[in-house]
Amino acid sequence: YDSKAFKKSVGLNGVGTKAVNALSSYFKVQSIRDEKTKVAEFEFGNLITDSDIQHSSQRKGTKVSFTPDDTIFNNYKYRNEYIIKMIKNYVYLNTGLTIIFNGEKYFSKNGLKDLLDENIADDDKLYPIIHLKDEDIEIAITHSKTQYSEEYHSFVNGQHTTQGGTHQNAFREAIVKTIRDFFGKNYESSDIRKSIVSAISIKVMEPVFESQTKTKLGSTDMGGGLPTVRTFINDFVKTNLDNYLHKNPDTAEQIQRKILQAERERKDLSGIRKLARERAKKANLHNKKLRDCRVHLGDMKKDNRLDSTLFITEGDSASGSITKSRNVNTQAVFSLRGKPLNSFGMSKKIVYENEEFNLLQAALNIEDGIENLRYNNIVIATDADVDGMHIRLLLITFFLQFFPELIKEGHLYILDTPLFRVRDKKETFYCYSETEKQEAIKKLRGKAEITRFKGLGEISPGEFSHFIGENIRLDPVMLDKEMSIDQLLTFYMGKNTPDRQKFIIENLKVELDLIEEE
Numbered sequence: 001y002d003s004k005a006f007k008k009s010v011g012l013n014g015v016g017t018k019a020v021n022a023l024s025s026y027f028k029v030q031s032i033r034d035e036k037t038k039v040a041e042f043e044f045g046n047l048i049t050d051s052d053i054q055h056s057s058q059r060k061g062t063k064v065s066f067t068p069d070d071t072i073f074n075n076y077k078y079r080n081e082y083i084i085k086m087i088k089n090y091v092y093l094n095t096g097l098t099i100i101f102n103g104e105k106y107f108s109k110n111g112l113k114d115l116l117d118e119n120i121a122d123d124d125k126l127y128p129i130i131h132l133k134d135e136d137i138e139i140a141i142t143h144s145k146t147q148y149s150e151e152y153h154s155f156v157n158g159q160h161t162t163q164g165g166t167h168q169n170a171f172r173e174a175i176v177k178t179i180r181d182f183f184g185k186n187y188e189s190s191d192i193r194k195s196i197v198s199a200i201s202i203k204v205m206e207p208v209f210e211s212q213t214k215t216k217l218g219s220t221d222m223g224g225g226l227p228t229v230r231t232f233i234n235d236f237v238k239t240n241l242d243n244y245l246h247k248n249p250d251t252a253e254q255i256q257r258k259i260l261q262a263e264r265e266r267k268d269l270s271g272i273r274k275l276a277r278e279r280a281k282k283a284n285l286h287n288k289k290l291r292d293c294r295v296h297l298g299d300m301k302k303d304n305r306l307d308s309t310l311f312i313t314e315g316d317s318a319s320g321s322i323t324k325s326r327n328v329n330t331q332a333v334f335s336l337r338g339k340p341l342n343s344f345g346m347s348k349k350i351v352y353e354n355e356e357f358n359l360l361q362a363a364l365n366i367e368d369g370i371e372n373l374r375y376n377n378i379v380i381a382t383d384a385d386v387d388g389m390h391i392r393l394l395l396i397t398f399f400l401q402f403f404p405e406l407i408k409e410g411h412l413y414i415l416d417t418p419l420f421r422v423r424d425k426k427e428t429f430y431c432y433s434e435t436e437k438q439e440a441i442k443k444l445r446g447k448a449e450i451t452r453f454k455g456l457g458e459i460s461p462g463e464f465s466h467f468i469g470e471n472i473r474l475d476p477v478m479l480d481k482e483m484s485i486d487q488l489l490t491f492y493m494g495k496n497t498p499d500r501q502k503f504i505i506e507n508l509k510v511e512l513d514l515i516e517e518e
Contacts, residue, residue: 008203010157021045024066033060074471081478093158093201112140112199115153120144120197121484127254132240136203143258144195146486148348150369151405153199156207156217162409164371165217170230171200174237182245183256191262210300272352290363291323293332296374304330310375314382314391324461334363340394343401344493351402370405381415383455396477397493400485407477416473421451
């Protein structure tokens, strides 16, 4: 690994490839180089074909094909949204690279500037994106007009560090220090960073991560005779961001106005925030809404920390079933009382005034950002009826309004629960759709007993363990890039408009129960 190509790389030992091979029913790799090719094929991790090196006129490269093992990944499917997001990150970090996926080309000319353009709508940017780069570092910064929280996209040697690390901490610190020095005022760090949307990418020699998933950088040194990560980032931001602000006084003025606005809002909230914290602290001692688990996302030494999950349920009957059947090590339950408030258009004050929102914020530990998020997966578990859908929508509105980065970072899911139980004396099938129900009836051949689950409370704890265990089905909540969050919430959760009425009429679905054949 001494060559220039590998000095600032990540993932050199092929652990990822070996893991994919071990978890695939079929795996094939073909390598082409210097007009020669070699192919190896595997089944369930065992080598079945090891061909000799042959001449090839194909262009050089490596082709990997695999089929996931369906005995391990039940009912798996590829989500194009995830794949496209990863591809886009690759092209942002390697300007000039073109990746083709399903016939569509992905290409980036402006690196991290394009990444921010993808993540924040033009009409939501407070000022044009500040884009600065050098050989081993690239940053992009703007502020959102509507978002409350801080948002960071950080990378090391092309690896997306979703949980940040030493480079992201240094970046946050450097922004605050540079802004304070530029204006000559000791502004609060939270006021400077409020509503920031930014990205940083650095290249480090032999990076050290805090776990094999490589989501958090632990390295303190850049390597190769360069200073520490902290000093390197601080020096770069101090020099280049300061120069930019001197050359662009309009942007500097916009930033200062935003800081002063954040300061006013923080002072307005200070009284109620103190009361809310005291209430949450008292409630945490005997919080009947939260049934916690043992392992949390921040427990870096625990191998199963990424399995940490909080189920948000409606009512005591549903939470009772989940609580009795959950894995107490990694699954926690938060019980709602009735429908939550529609928080669209409200200020952050409502998070502290509303008891349920305040306790949910405290349970997730996200008041000051998602760096200390306690659960990797936040799962909304409501009934599959109209009321359940409405509660689901109100919770998503709450997260979009005040904590959109939870959704952007892929932490929010909807629990998919079965609609039917089809069984005879020998076999039982749980069906998630009308199609699955019809297939189950055919498999049983004889007369089947069919139960329609109207709510989660009707499912016994013994049965519930099937749906939140190894075979859990989760639908990720993902943002549509065509609409800004503000536009999205205004359309669906704002005042009734002719456009929304038209949308409802055109998308209305009526479900009819099929009559079973005798």
